[in-house]
Amino acid sequence: MSVSSGATVPPFDQVGVAIAPGTDLVVRVPGIVLVVAVEATATPAPAVRLGGWAAAPVASPPAVPVGDRRVGELVDLCRRVSAAGSRAPGRRLHEELRGWLASHSEPPSFAVAGATEDGLAIGLAGRGVAEVPDLGLRLTPQDGERLPDGTAFLDRLVDWPPAPLRLTAGAPLEMAPHPLADLMAGTVPGAAAVLTPAPSPAPDAPSHPASVRLPSPAAVPAGPDPAAAGTAMPPVAGTGVPPVPPASLAASAPHEQGPAAQARGPHAASGPDVVVPPPVALPPPLRAVSLSAPSEAEPPRPPLPIVSTEQPPAALVREPEDTRPRAKGFLCENGHLNDPRLPFCALCGVRVVQQSGVLVEGVRPPLGLLLFDNGATVSLDADYLLGREPEIDDRVRSGQLRPLLVVDQTGGVSRRHAEIRLEGWDVVLVDTGSANGTLVAPRGAPAWSSLVPGQPIHLLPGMAVRMGSRQFVFEFPHGGH
Missing domain, CATH: 2.60.200.20 (Tumour Suppressor Smad4)
Known part of the structure; x- marks a missing residue:
């Protein structure tokens, strides 16, 4: 099976969406972000008299948004397409938008972005704009086509830009988005929506070493290793490798300074509760023995196996009922089968001998x-x-x-x-x-x-x-x- 190089796209629902202050409407539902223009009008406040309340100063009432039916239909369309269950509703959104625009004249200005399997689906109408300011990229409805009623509409599939994407519907940008304003879901007023890639996974990464080496069963030490103070390797399932115990606290304790420490010697522990064991007396080395001198009778030993070049290494021996996966590769000097692309053995770490250049088939070891x-x-x-x-x-x-x-x-x-x-x-x-x-x-x-x-x-x-x-x-x- 071939592996696609473009099999990943930024996760749309994990992308941050910052909101710039404004009077338009920003809608975010799973897989879709919409910015649609909203008209506003001034409505006089009704004259109300209630007992105990003083009259307010006469002032012009603030503008209130007009309840445009077409804006509500467009928002409902995006919610309906999102609720269909696909994680990449961009293509379906384009089909629904074209059908909706064909039945509505003078639609509101809007800019919408929907996730696709390999990028984004952008839709623009009226004064809608999609741009990447950091890269100097910009799309407007004039870059698209004219609908039968004369409305300019852009319908395009694009790649995810490696910089923030800004969607606007024509409202002036009087202030940049607040760094803490991040719309996760819902509908809020705003002049623009800025889509920023998801944060780095480094803060949530597992607390494991950046590189792990599979130890050989013969290379695992039987006791604590002072060079690996405070670390422990968990056992690997199915390999028979025992866990390496952590080093003692004395090995990881800070070195003590001063005359008192020098008096106790370089191997003294810094804490009062740590007891240094006495040195172990090693036996003296054996003296040379003359080969001609008589010696005690040695018990007979079993004969050594006869090894010939025709006998394959253990990794190449196939048992009658062995169903383990097999692969072709190169052997190291210890008989371990390896990926032919690797210069070192994955089990013992020695350089793989590839002088013959002949691949051999054997039981494939674990791949990580x-x-x-x-x-x-x-x-x-x-x-x-x-x-x-x-x-x-x-x-x-x-x-x-x-x-x-x-x-x-x-x-x-x-x-x-x-x-x-x-x-x-x-x-x-x-x-x-x-x-x-x-x-x-x-x-x-x-x-x-x-x-x-x-x-x-x-x-x-x-x-x-x-x-x-x-x-x-x-x-x-x-x-x-």
């Missing part, structure tokens, strides 16, 4: 880790279905996919939310049509991006994935490729 925000770690050695009820899927029941339960107290995770597929040596993520979408952010990205349902993307080392309020990071040993 999922590090969840609650500390859980999942080793990627099979295809997974993620969700709050993945076991209901027929592919899980048949064993084609392995279930991965993701519990979200906010209800933002669907029953069958997303799939993680292992295709060759690549890890692929696919949104299976979840209700709230799947967000991704490569390492160092300034904002989240939303997956297009059904379109797979490659997971890269350090990429963060968000489903509802839950989040995990994909990591690969030795930095991936």
Whole structure:
């Protein structure tokens, strides 16, 4: 399956919408932002006499908005299209707008933006304007076409700009949007709506190291490592790697200064409750023994196995009922099978020998880790279905996919939310049509991006994935490729 390079778009409903003060109307519903012009008129206040109330000074009454029926119909149209349930209602919004404009002469000025699968759908009429001031981009109804009644109307699909997008319906901009004014949903007065990309995922990222290396079972120390003070690696499911215990407090305590510390020596602990164990006496080294001198009889040892070049390494041996996935790659000097694109072994870290240039087939090792925000770690050695009820899927029941339960107290995770597929040596993520979408952010990205349902993307080392309020990071040993 090919992986689309444009399988992500900014998440429309996570984009901030700032409001500039004004008299027009700004409407935000899921997937749509509308700015529509509102006429205003002055209405004299009625003369009312009540006991105990003094007369107010005579002053001109403030302008009040006119209840235009066409404005209400346009707002209802946007709400109806949004309520249809699609996370990308832009194309349907254009169809509904054309039908509505065909039956109305002299529509109100408006500017509307709707989310599509790969960008934005812009609609402009009257004095409506869509512009990106930071990039010098601007669209008006005159850039579009003329309707049968002579109304200028622009209907265009555009890419998401990498800068704030401003929608106006003709009202003068007397003040810039307040930095704290962010419309999440609803209808408010305003002269403009400014759409700004979502914030960086860095503040909500899991508190895991930026790079994780899968240790070899033979390389895991049996006790605390003073060089890794205060850290602990959780066990990896299915690999038999035991957890590394955290270093002692004495190793991470600050060094004490002063003559008292020098008197106790460089290895003394700084706290009064820490007791330094006495040094262990090591046995003296063995003296050289003459080869001709008689020695005690040594018990017989089992014969060493005969190794020939025709015997394959253990990674290449296929058991009669071995159903583990296999792949072609290069072997390191320790017999570990590796992705041919990697210069170092993913298990032991030694350089992969590629002198022969011949790919060999063997059991494919795990292709990385999922590090969840609650500390859980999942080793990627099979295809997974993620969700709050993945076991209901027929592919899980048949064993084609392995279930991965993701519990979200906010209800933002669907029953069958997303799939993680292992295709060759690549890890692929696919949104299976979840209700709230799947967000991704490569390492160092300034904002989240939303997956297009059904379109797979490659997971890269350090990429963060968000489903509802839950989040995990994909990591690969030795930095991936």
